[in-house]
Amino acid sequence: MPPFDVPEGDPFGPHNLPYGVFSPAGSEQRTVGVRLGDHVLDAGAAALALGSPYASLLARPTLGPLLAAGRTAWSDVRRALTAWVTVPSHRETVAPLMHPLSSVTLHLPFEVADYVDFYASENHARNVGRMFRPDAPDSLTPNWKHLPIGYHGRSGTVVVSGTEILRPAGQRKAPADPAPVFGPSVRLDIEAEVGFVVGVPSRMGHPVALGDFREHVFGLCLLNDWSARDIQAWEYVPLGPFLGKSFATSVSAWITPLDALEDARVAPPERTHALLPYLDDADEEPGGYDLRISVAVNGHVVSEPPFSTMYWTAAQQLAHMTVNGASLRTGDLYGSGTVSGPEPAQRGSLLELTWNGRDPLELPDGKRTFLEDGDTVTLTAWAPGPGGARVGLGEVTGTIVPA
Known part of the structure; x- marks a missing residue:
């Protein structure tokens, strides 16, 4: 099928156009690509061929320059890309720059600056509370409805989809064990999440307000926060996750721009507690996203978590992450926390x-x-798009290999 003739209903049609970084077949050179159906457009080469003023942002081996360029540039580039793949007069120039998706190598699309992970699903938090604090009067901790709980992770072990995951080793101690032992994790887990990618940085000492979320965040991707539950259980008191989380975090090779998800925006769940002003989103535009996630183990779907149920929004998480004056950097990544429905x-x-x-x-x-060992976990997702279309999110997959 010709690269421009995307079948009707394809979630990666011209209404989507997620960004990634790829190497063409037979080459090690990396360049920015945009997905259309089952093809990848060499966006940098197209920009150069068509004399685009944004060639300097697209003819790069990483998304970093585009991320840092800001919202006006993001919108202008998206309009140009849409024209390049839909206007017939561009086809002769653009067609040779389309590569079959099956022939390219996909890379981590941006350099991850800092990585923060949150805990924003009330359903997940209540399930964990019921499991580990069964005698507590409330399954939620006292602070949960007042602020988005999170922790700082390890940016250097964020890996692109398809990367094998080495089973981590560490200390573990079951409640009945007399002393800790060292060895491979025997309770290796996943966490189906959504990651948000920061483009425009902020100055230290200057918090980012709720209403400025879209001025700083470029787009989102699926994220799997691999978790060694036995290592985590022994180490996390009193400072929280460390080696049980830092060994690997997988993200999609494709970043979906926020502009592609306008039709997926929804109001978050009803707030049950009054929020402090910097988190109060009652008068803000809808901050939730209707993303339908599927989790498969070895090709068998085991869960379908709905992102629309997340109590804390990405805008609230960004506001809380910076309210103490912490600055943002281009390439910062923050995860939503495990997505769980009721x-x-x-x-x-x-x-x-x-x-x-x-x-x-x-x-x-x-x-x-x-x-x-040998298990393969795959996260996929879609969101409502314009005119009843679906917007596909790039999948995240990883296979466990022995320690």
Whole structure:
């Protein structure tokens, strides 16, 4: 099929146009690409061929310069790209610059500056509370409805989809064990999340207001926060996640710009507690996103978490992340936290799906409580688009290899 003739209903049609970085077949040179159906447009080469003033942003081996250019440039580039792949007069120039997706190598699309992960799903937080604090009067911690809880992760181990995940080793100690032992994690888990990519930086000492979210955040992607639950359980008191999380975080090779998700915007769940002014979004534009996520283990769908149920929005997370004066850098990445819905089949981690290993999942290739060596986890998602179309998010996949 010719590269411009995207089938009707394709979630990667010209209404989407996510950005990535790729190397053409037989080359190690990296360049910015834009996905259209099952092809990738060499955006930099197209910009040069068509005399675009934005060639300096697109003819690069990373998305960094485009991310830093700001919202006006993001909108202008998106309009130009849409024209390049839809206006017939451009086809002769653009067609030779389209590469079959199956022939290219995809790379981590931007240099990750800082990485922060949040804990924004009330369903996930309540499930965890019921598991580990069954005698507490409330399954949520006292601060949960007042601020987006998060932790700083390790940016150097954020990897692109398709990267193999080495089973981590570390200390672990079960409650009945007399002393900790060292070895490979035996409770390796996933967390289905959405990652938000910061483009425009901010100055230290200058918090980012809720209403400025779209001036700083370029787009989003799917994210899998791999988690070694046994290592995490032993280490996290009193300072929180460390080695149980820092060994790997997988992200999609494709970043969906926020402008492609206008039709997916929804109001977040009703607030049950009064919020401090810097987090109060009652008078702000809808801050939630209707993203439909699927989680598959070895090709078998085990969960379908709805992102629309997330209590804390990405705008609130950004405002909280900077309210103390912390600055943003181009390439900052922050994760939503595990996405879990109210139903058992909507839980975004094996910890919840198996209720801490009590209720194994029945898969075609055997039972699972946590991940085994050789298991492949794949996250996919789509969002409502214009005129009933679907906007596809790039998948995130990773296969567990032995320690």
